[in-house]
Amino acid sequence: MTIASPVVAVPGQYWSWRGFKIYYVKAGGRAGESQTSRPALLLVHGFGASTDHWKKNIAGLQQEFEVYAIDLLGFGRSDKAETQYGGDLWADQLYDFIQEVIGKPTVIAGNSIGGYVALATTARFPEVAKGAILLNPAGGFSEDLQNRPQPTPLQKLMGTTFKTLLNQDWFSWFIFKYVQNKAFIRKTLKQVYVNQSEVTDELVEDIYRPSCDRGAAKVFALVFRAPKGESNDSLLQKLTQPLYLLWGEQDPWVGNARQRGAKFSKYYPEARQDFIPAGHCPHDDAPELVNQKIREWLLATF
Incomplete structure (x- = not known):
């Protein structure tokens, strides 16, 4: 087991998008490097996380690449807007960010929900997104719904009741306060981490801190009430750019990672896939190995 060593986060700055403050970090990029053919790398966090979750990867990749990390609207240090959230909104955010801030072709790497957003952006906007790296990505497949067993009457009732409750502000606030607790975050x-030493007080604080922002509880409710986005298979059928899937194989949230990876291969057989001994957040669970894998794929592909 390795011992987690402290990494100093790169100071960030704000970008104004649709009247909202969006926080991002930039590192690397030697003078004149933006004129070369090598794309930039944009890192996108998962639910409840932020640019802080990528600090080990920024530190490990900034010597060779121009690296950006961004807080999606509603998370991290970005504004907690009262709006309709979902993959389309965040894909639009990344497209505009690449256009207005990065200003060059970009590979998007995302974890969990960030992986789904990376896929959606790359499928919709190939003119700016030159490829995608998905780390234990979220998002469903059409076949999942088709093959799902018919619920029993009791299951239907419970599902309808829970959805009704989630639409009640008092109930969503109660759930938010429960999961916001630092002890719950650590547990x-x-x-979902294999390397337990990476679950540090700093990591818990990085996730807890944005949850204290004004409007965070409302964002939590709005995200869960958001309509389902386009299925992964639909996005993959639109995709024309290089795709790399990097799986933490011991992720309890995705089920069998190899079976899930096979679904991606079914719709995009050109994708490269690797499986490593990590959990749901492999970039932070096994950062040195993930940095090596990302570096190798980027240099071989672009």
Whole structure:
């Protein structure tokens, strides 16, 4: 087991998007490097996380690449807007960010929900997104719904009741306060990390801190009430750019990672896939190995 060593986060700055403040970090990029053919790398966090979750990867990749990390609207240090959230909104955010801030072709790497957003952006906007790296991506497949067993009457009732409750502000606030607790955050992280030493007080604080922002509880409710986005298979059928899937194989949230990876291969057989001994957040669970894998794929592909 390796011992987690402290990494100093790169100071960030704000970008104005649709009247909202969006926080991002930039590192690397030697003078004149933006004129070369090598694309930039944009890192996108998962639910409840932020640019802080990528600090080990920024530190490990900035010597060779121009690296950006961004807080999606509603998360991290970005504004907690009262709006309709979902993959389309965040894909539009990344497209505009690449156009207005990065200003060059970009490979998008995302974890969990960030992986789904990376896929959606790359499929919709190939003119700016030159490829995607998905780390334990979220998002469903059409076949999942088709093959799902018919619920029993009791299951239907319970599902309808829970959805109704989630639409009640008092109930969503109660759930938010429960999961916001630092002890709950630490327990959850320990369940989804293989390298337990990476679950540090700093990591817990990085996730807890944005949840204290004004409007965070409302964002939590709005995200869960958001309509389902386009299925992964639909996005993959639109995709024309290089795709790399990097799986933490011991992720309890995605089920069998190899079976899930096979679904991506079914719709995009050109994709490269690797499986490593990590959990749901492989970039932070096994950062040195993930940095090596990302570096090798980028240099071989572009």
